[in-house]
Amino acid sequence: MVALSNPRTEAALVALAGAVADSRDARLLAVHVVTVPDQTSLENAAANRERLDRSSAELLSAAVADAAPFDAPVETKTILSHRGIEEVFDAARATGADAVVMGYGGARFAGGRVEGSLDELARDLPCDFLVFDGRRLDPADVLVPTAGGPSSDLSAEVALALREAVGAEVSLLHVVEESDEAAGREFLADWAEGHGLGDADLRVETGDVEAAIGRVGEGYDLVIVGATERGLLSRIVRGSLALAAVEALDTPVLLAERPTPRSLRDRLFGDR
Template sequence: MKRAEDDGPTVLVALSNPRTESALVTLAGALAEHAGGRVLATHVVTVPDQTALEKAAESRAALDAASDELLAAAATDAAAFDVPIETRTILSHRGIGEVFDAARAHDAAVVVMGYGGARFVGGRVEGWLDEIARDLPCDFLVLDGRRLELSNVLVPTAGGPSSDLSAEVAAALRDVLGVDVSLLHVVEPGDEAAGRRFLADWADGHGLADARLRVEAGDVGETIGRLGEGYDLVIVGATERGLLSRVVRGSLAVDAIETLDTPALLAERPSGRSPWDRLL
């Protein structure tokens, strides 16, 4: 992700829940510090379709009080990182659509958000959701979990653009927060030697030569679920397009993390995008 001329790339963090705010800002702050960028914390207040935005604005004082408290907490948490932070509140019928618009308007390099399901969705979602999900404005990171106490992370990979994004996030967490990184590659029985060669080359090519390499034979989902319990965070690259479409409908449908109790960070990179050059 290419650096801007003035204050570096923008990491947009979309907040909706005070219980997940600290974890999301921690991720955003680490990414922004690693890239010499800034954090833009947004609180999108989704207004029901039957309520006019002008009518909702009449209750703005109450909305602003709750939003100000959430964004003030974000600014406090972001102070732990060497990054500037800007905050804003948006009233909208469109929920996740406003996050996309904000990402485009501010030329965001990456969006960090929680697994909010329907909390991000306005009532008029079906007509345009699939269309916008096919045209992501930037990289997206979706956290399924409320708390982060990071000392080690696991990155499963079989290659691909979204796994590249997972590696870049892991490298930022290593460099900024000092976490230990492990890489996992799951193979068919008998393919362990080839798997080790692949994973060693992949680690070298993604700046993670110091990571612990784990090659396991077996089912991908079961292996990630079993090994992931020993880590503070599992970073999973989307293996197919449409992660955001599933997220906003409230159905992650990612077999590898279905039964995982450890917090999981799902990464999706738009097809055709160069490897995180906007941020690095």
């Protein structure tokens, strides 16, 4: 499922979603969530449907056209809502989506319209989430930083999908302490082989992780960063993303988060 809101980012988001859908032999659902002001009832908004339908139809028609190079069947849907990102979660659950692709700006805007606990909502992801920070996508050279973990697995899957779809060249980055450089190279080589990226360019850097990603990432067309802990999406929508060096990159960034099981204790008392 690709959640659209901005015509300027539509083509990039659809290209990402199309590549992922192809790699999973899946359908592509393009959803336009129209956020209605709280003071306007959904009934009144629906009465003004002609104008809304016209703008939504233009956005979704562009999405269908941009999805044409991919083999995935395409469906479209328009949703009127007061709830913003909650509606994206509900649509993902209702449609049984395997992954959601959305824009960074859309997540930030929609996140200000959450009823209840955003942290709880974002820690119970219905599926994989991919949040793109950029307007254009031309991923000839893709960098995937990794330290292992489920979200890095998702980053690798997306990199493979882009390689298959557009011939992207993939590089992997692992950052370690200076004394651990040899072990880091061994880890990265093993991780690459285990994720179908044994032929990728392997880069091991030492020092601060964020600084290394920022420094190395400038030389690439896209950096795919996997979440290292739960709650990446909630930090994005609150504007408190900790990866300042990543946010400062001129290179487009794709933030990836894969849901992980939570115990009953975690749900009752919070993750520790």
